[in-house]
Amino acid sequence: MSIARTLLLRASRSTWLEEQFRRRSFARRAVRRFMPGEDVTSALDAAAALAPARIGSVLTALGERVTTRDEADKVREHYDGVLDAIRARALPTHVSVKLTHLGLDVDRAFCTASVQQLADRAAATGTMLWIDIEESHYVDATLEIYRAVRARQARIGVCLQAYLRRTPKDLASILGVGGSVRLVKGAYAEPPEIAFPRKADTDAAYFALAQRMLEAATSNQPQVFGTHDLALLDRVRDRASALHLAKGAWEVHMLYGIQSAAQRSLAANGVSVRCLISYGTRWFPWYVRRLAERPANVWFVLRSMVSS
Ligand SMILES: Cc1cc2nc3c(=O)[nH]c(=O)nc-3n(C[C@H](O)[C@H](O)[C@H](O)COP(=O)(O)OP(=O)(O)OC[C@H]3O[C@@H](n4cnc5c(N)ncnc54)[C@H](O)[C@@H]3O)c2cc1C
Numbered sequence: 001m002s003i004a005r006t007l008l009l010r011a012s013r014s015t016w017l018e019e020q021f022r023r024r025s026f027a028r029r030a031v032r033r034f035m036p037g038e039d040v041t042s043a044l045d046a047a048a049a050l051a052p053a054r055i056g057s058v059l060t061a062l063g064e065r066v067t068t069r070d071e072a073d074k075v076r077e078h079y080d081g082v083l084d085a086i087r088a089r090a091l092p093t094h095v096s097v098k099l100t101h102l103g104l105d106v107d108r109a110f111c112t113a114s115v116q117q118l119a120d121r122a123a124a125t126g127t128m129l130w131i132d133i134e135e136s137h138y139v140d141a142t143l144e145i146y147r148a149v150r151a152r153q154a155r156i157g158v159c160l161q162a163y164l165r166r167t168p169k170d171l172a173s174i175l176g177v178g179g180s181v182r183l184v185k186g187a188y189a190e191p192p193e194i195a196f197p198r199k200a201d202t203d204a205a206y207f208a209l210a211q212r213m214l215e216a217a218t219s220n221q222p223q224v225f226g227t228h229d230l231a232l233l234d235r236v237r238d239r240a241s242a243l244h245l246a247k248g249a250w251e252v253h254m255l256y257g258i259q260s261a262a263q264r265s266l267a268a269n270g271v272s273v274r275c276l277i278s279y280g281t282r283w284f285p286w287y288v289r290r291l292a293e294r295p296a297n298v299w300f301v302l303r304s305m306v307s308s
Contacts (some may be wrong), residue, residue: 009189012288021284030301031287033064034257035278040078044085044125046256047093054267055275056092058130058253062280065100069110072103076114080121087125095122096130096159096276099142106142116149116158124156133159136186136195143170145300150179157224161186162206163195173211175216182224182253183209187289203232210236217249226253226276230262237271248272255290 011017021027036046040061047057054270059082064073079095097118103111115131117228122129131146133139146158158174160167163186174181185202186195196202206227213223214236225236232250251272254263267273278286291297 002295003224004298005292006189008288008292008298012285012292018284020261022281027301029160031217031283032299034255034287034290036256036281038281038283040082040085040279040280042211043277044082044089044091044093046089046277047275048089051092053264055263055273056094056251058094058096058274058276059086060096060098060132060276060278061101062278062286063101063282064098064134064285066103067106069103069106072101072106072111072114075101075103075119076235079118083121083125083127085193086127094128094274096132098132098134099145100134103144104138104141107176108145111150112145113233114146116152119149119153119156123153127156128155130182131156131158135159136190138164139164139170143174146174146179147177154178156180157182157222158225159184160209161195162209163190165194165196166252167205167209167267168212171212178221178261180222181213181222182226183213184226185229187293203229206232211239214239214243214245214250216244217243219246222249222251224251224253224274228254228259228262230259233266235285258290 036042040059042223043059047059050057060083061075061078063075066075079097082095086095095118097115098113099115102114115129119129123299131142133142143158150156157180159168159182160174161184171181183206185206196205210225217223226232236250247270251274252266253274253276256275256277263273263275291301
């Protein structure tokens with residue numbers, strides 16, 4: 001892992017830096033590159049604006065590691081409202097949640113009940129709930145909660161990270177029960193015994209895992225490739241064509257503000273594409289992870305600072 005990436009990922013956990021950064025107008029301007037606004041209405045409006053280009057969306061409220069039941073309950077209530085708004089506006093929009101935002105660190109049974117309730121409500125709304133994946137020490141708990149909820153509600157999918165050495169086993173167990181996975185490369189700082197330190201190894205692991213997902217993909221068990229790596233996506237697409245997969249059996253998900261032209265071009269060429277739109281005031285750790293993915297992005301922050 002590069003030194004810049006390591007330093008940025010460390011910085012993403014600093015509450016002091018978060019305080020300093022959030023108060024500055026240049027920082028709020030820089031973050032707008034990756035999110036349409038802090039409020040949910042901006043995110044819903046962005047989702048509506050993408051729909052005519054046949055780009056679906058996934059909404060996620062920023063926040064993680066809440067420490068009280070009360071906070072976690074408010075997050076669940078917030079998502080109830082988001083699902084109602086998706087239905088009211090008839091948007092082609094899914095929802096993605098972080099389990100530490102829904103109280104995983106506070107009470108696992110309570111968190112499971114919240115996920116079950118949101119998955120049931122998402123299904124009743126005609127949409128789908130996704131579970132993000134966080135640092136590696138949360139993976140066991142995340143997959144246990146996913147399995148418990150999935151046993152009663154099929155409209156739920158979970159993210160897996162290609163950089164983790166354990167992922168081939170996790171993927172096999174999820175595909176074995178008919179589950180849907182969103183495969184990403186992985187965004188956190190992890191030790192080498194847990195995650196591949198070299199990007200080339202992560203990229204190779206991603207394609208190997210993607211092939212297994214494509215072999216399992218059907219319209220009832222759609223598989224998702226969450227990446228902006230266009231060369232990798234070309235290989236995924238070739239493999240999907242060779243398998244004669246039906247449209248809807250696999251999708252590409254990308255983040256708002258990244259590879260926007262490619263999102264449009266893929267959608268125009270018949271690939272199912274969704275854009276993950278984040279919003280909220282607790283954007284600092286998430287935003288610094290976006291900088292760490294491409295340390296060249298730091299120049300945007302510096303430019304915003306200079307022009308402020
Ligand atoms: C839909 C979606 C959901 C995700 N959910 C999770 C999750 O739950 N858990 C998790 O750990 N990670 C998650 N991630 C982040 C993921 O793990 C990677 O950190 C991130 O996607 C960068 O890797 P990449 O696959 O785009 O490939 P890379 O090889 O890193 O990037 C490929 C190309 O994409 C462009 N690019 C990539 N990132 C950026 C950026 N930040 N700014 C500008 N250009 C960029 C560059 O042109 C780069 O050359 C998610 C990503 C996506 C797209």
